[in-house]
Amino acid sequence: MSLYEVNDGVAIITLDRPPLNTQGLPLRRHLDDALRATGSDSNVVAIVITGAGRCFSGGGDITEFNLPAGAEEPQAPALFARLEASPKPVVAAIHGMALGGGLELALACHARVAHASTQVGLPEVNLGLLPGAGGTQRLPRLVGVETALNLILKGTVSSAAALADSGLFDRVTEGSVLEEAITLARSLAADVAENHTLRRTSALACHMDNAQAFIAFARSTLKTPAGGPTAAQACLDCIEAAVCLPFAEGMAVESERFRGLATSSQFAGLRHAFLAERAAANVLDLPDGTSAREIKRAAVIGGGTMGSGIAITLANARLAVLLIEREQAALDRAFKTIREYYEQSVQRGKLSSDTAAARIALISGATDYAGIAEADLVIEAVFEDLEVKREVFERLDAVAKPGAILASNTSMLDLDLIAAFTRRPQDVIGLHFFSPAPVMKLLEVVRGAKTAPDVLVSALALAKKIGKTAVVAGVCEGFIxxxxxxxxxxxxxxxxxxxxxxxxxxxxxxxxxxxxxxxxxxxxxxxxxxxxxxxxxxxxxxxxxxxxxxxxxxxxxxxxxxxxxxxxxxxxxxxxxxxxxxxxxxxxxxxxxxxxxxxxxxxxxxxxxxxxxxxxxxxxxxxxxxxxxxxxxxxxxxxxxxxxxxxxxxxxxxxxxxxxxxxxxxxxxxxxxxxxxxxxxxxxxxxxxxxxxxxxxxxxxxxxxxx
Missing domain, CATH: 1.10.1040.50 (N-(1-d-carboxylethyl)-l-norvaline Dehydrogenase; domain 2)
Incomplete structure (x- = not known):
């Protein structure tokens, strides 16, 4: 692709490294070359940086750490500094997501336009790192110390709409981000032509009344784990530097703290955990092109703590769920548990009352198996006894439609024996949820000797849909x-x-x-x-x-x-x-x-x-x-x-x-x-x-x- 294209004096530089436009060495070089080219192009009066595909940029490439490419020039901090120093206005056109280094790139631009649905954040703390390309120094200058501290310290992700009044964005739109950015870039170029000074983030004042007392209080709430000081503590050091020191000195503090964290055992462990979760979704021996079966309706057998929790988890993913118990009294208790869960979610501000009501409405109940004939997925969550499960699976085999996935939530029993209770062992799989099911991230996907490849793929797709981290296990007592x-x-x-x-x-x-x-x-x-x-x-x-x-x-x-x-x-x-x-x-x-x-x-x-x-x-x-x-x-x-x-x-x-x-x-x-x-x-x-x-x-x- 070309380095950039010019639209009536505005150069559009596109970050294009699918799927998330992560800032590995190839993308950094592309951006560096494009900035140098646009800087010397007399036809260009302003620059817009946008992302190809579904997002602006997902941040740095964590796989480059400890590899030669990670240390090669251009490095992000110096690259972003050159971008900010550009005499021609640079506007970030942000859509999809701008996380970590992606947001730090946008912070270095002279202006930012975001779609209202864009997800932004600096989640580095979750990997045992801190934003190392100016994020701890530029963000407080734009949004203030308190907002910056919350975003950086918690590593949370927010929508652009939620941050529309924070000072982070110049414009938040429901329309075309690129068109808005081009319009703003032309306006800034006209200002420059009239000798107006570009607004550079690094030149902004960073102050807050009683900032040091506020930071000291935040520091007192942090706990030091057995592995030593945390990334959160290093983030506080950097934000304090943003308040107390000139920008260049604050950047030096950020760089020093980043290098210390990047060589720590905590980062090594967190990076391993992050990459391990990515790898777990890759099942090595699945035939190429295996497609998932469609799952629109589900049923859960058993309304105890686990069964009710699984029903809630499925409803939270907007799946229709039929919950089955033997007796009406047990079913009533299950629905009482479900209603209490959603009532508490509303009280805590996690859900609106309308959303909670809509999710409750997705869950229906029955004391017989007739409705199972419509289910694409049935999850058994009854007592951990092989004879009890035999009864359930024999009944499921009789009423479930052909192609329905029959899953057991067993935590230790032999899945192959359970599958043998049916005439369709290829459709049987283990889905071992952990309690409380709506909260715990792990889902052990137990692959039986006869489990069909598309059933396994369907289970992994379901895990992603319901927000679980899936790990495939073979059959043995207790699995992994x-x-x-x-x-x-x-x-x-x-x-x-x-x-x-x-x-x-x-x-x-x-x-x-x-x-x-x-x-x-x-x-x-x-x-x-x-x-x-x-x-x-x-x-x-x-x-x-x-x-x-x-x-x-x-x-x-x-x-x-x-x-x-x-x-x-x-x-x-x-x-x-x-x-x-x-x-x-x-x-x-x-x-x-x-x-x-x-x-x-x-x-x-x-x-x-x-x-x-x-x-x-x-x-x-x-x-x-x-x-x-x-x-x-x-x-x-x-x-x-x-x-x-x-x-x-x-x-x-x-x-x-x-x-x-x-x-x-x-x-x-x-x-x-x-x-x-x-x-x-x-x-x-x-x-x-x-x-x-x-x-x-x-x-x-x-x-x-x-x-």
Missing amino acids: GNRMIEAYLMQAGLLLDEGALPHQVDLAMEQWGMAMGPFRMSDMAGNDVGAKIRAARIERDASRVYSGVSDLITAMGRYGQKAGRGWYDYPPGARKPSPSPEVQSTVVAHSAQLGLQRRHISDEEIVDRLVLALVNEGFKLLEEGIAQRASDIDVVYTAGYGFPRWRGGPMLYAEQRGLADVIAALSRFSVGPVYQHAEHFWRPAPLLVRLAESGQSLAQFNLKETP
């Missing part, structure tokens, strides 16, 4: 997430036998970065539910070893949050759980009954045993092909199990730590109380040993194994 969490919870219980207490274990894991420790998690899920799962697993495999204290706690009626007492006490009105003296005495007594001398257990040992239990099981899953790549396992844990996103996931953690060191730690833990069979539990996964001995990375393993 719950199979790994079993090993984690087993070690948590055995640590109690040896000398730890529940609140110590939880605190150690939470300080390390987990969203919630194992015992708080168990209380939330229900200790009675955990007891049933353990009993079923022991029935299938008597060699499994759990701490007996878990069953003692359950036998005492300490079922968790729902009972007001579990591993912790939950006093009415209290915001936090309280360690329970009754539980502590039960733990100590159980150790004595086992004949164990309780010992001091360090937080370091707690973290190592729990995290490496996940890691070792993850390597087994990878070798068995249950997960198609190591990064998929990381996505499951960062998106669904509260693993600290800035650590990237358990598999990245293992690789960064060093696989030889991981094996050495497993060896240390293999000596323990006889009843625990520690030597067997901590035996390193064969794949872990092979990679450690060969020096091969997990990424290299995946490349080698890819067909």
Whole structure:
């Protein structure tokens, strides 16, 4: 394509790097060449920068980090500075989105025109970075310190319409952005011809009454994680510099803080998590050209907490949903839950009352299966019992129309057995939602041995439509997430036998970065539910070893949050759980009954045993092909199990730590109380040993194994 085209004296430079016009080296060079050419073209009196396709620019190219292209000239900060210094007016014509570096490019222009629906933001903080091309210095000068701080610190995305009066845009339109921008560019060129000064963002004053006190208050609200200072703290430093220092000095602060973050472990983890989520959507062995089946109407079998949540999730994506329960009373309870959810959403300002009413209207109810004949997708969300699921799927097989997708929300049962209850196993798939379904981002898509390719593609398309992060798993007990969490919870219980207490274990894991420790998690899920799962697993495999204290706690009626007492006490009105003296005495007594001398257990040992239990099981899953790549396992844990996103996931953690060191730690833990069979539990996964001995990375393993 040509560098630019001239429209009656206005040069139109188009950013053209599909699909999001990210500012990788080719686009930066194109923009640089075009700016230099238009600057020397006597036929050009003004410049408009626009984006090809569906957006202005999605920002920098994160895949260039740590590659030579990322360090090659022109770099964005210097490029944008040259743009801003142009003696000819430059106007940004913004549509679709202008995120990160895309918005920073627009900030450096002399004026900005945006379509009202355009999505704008500086989300770098979500990747452990800060806007590194002048965003922290230019944005406060245009919109003020408070608005800039909220946009940069929270990393949120807003519509241009919502920011129309902020000072960010010169014009916000419902019409043609390009035409408006060209008109404005000609007007600015006429002003320049009459010796008017161009409005350069860097030259604007940045002030706010009591700005430093405001920033100090914002700083006091930030928490420092185990990994050290956060990107949010660095963003505050830069915004403070914008207020207190000249523009050039503020840019120097921004550059210094950016370089520090770009080499941090937090950025490495967050970047890995971001790229891993992208990769998870790519299923390696699907036939080319496989199309998704159309899904317009859905049905959900079971109106409990999970079933109601799934129905809400589907309705939020504007799908018609039929919710089925056995009895009217159960159906009434389900709809009460649904109405309460939407009422709370309205009260919190998340939805308008009209939108909430429209979504409730999408959900209908029934106590029979007749309406299922119209459904394109049926999701079973009944009790986790194979015989119960047999009954449901046999009935579905009889009434569902040909080509309907039959999905199970099972969290651990054999999907191939469930599929065998039908005469159409090719139409059966697992859709393992996480509770609360409308909130949790992860969706484990379980691919059965006979699941048809187009059913799998349909499931992935559905996940995208309902805003979930999908990870494809093979069939085994617990799939990826719950199979790994079993090993984690087993070690948590055995640590109690040896000398730890529940609140110590939880605190150690939470300080390390987990969203919630194992015992708080168990209380939330229900200790009675955990007891049933353990009993079923022991029935299938008597060699499994759990701490007996878990069953003692359950036998005492300490079922968790729902009972007001579990591993912790939950006093009415209290915001936090309280360690329970009754539980502590039960733990100590159980150790004595086992004949164990309780010992001091360090937080370091707690973290190592729990995290490496996940890691070792993850390597087994990878070798068995249950997960198609190591990064998929990381996505499951960062998106669904509260693993600290800035650590990237358990598999990245293992690789960064060093696989030889991981094996050495497993060896240390293999000596323990006889009843625990520690030597067997901590035996390193064969794949872990092979990679450690060969020096091969997990990424290299995946490349080698890819067909």
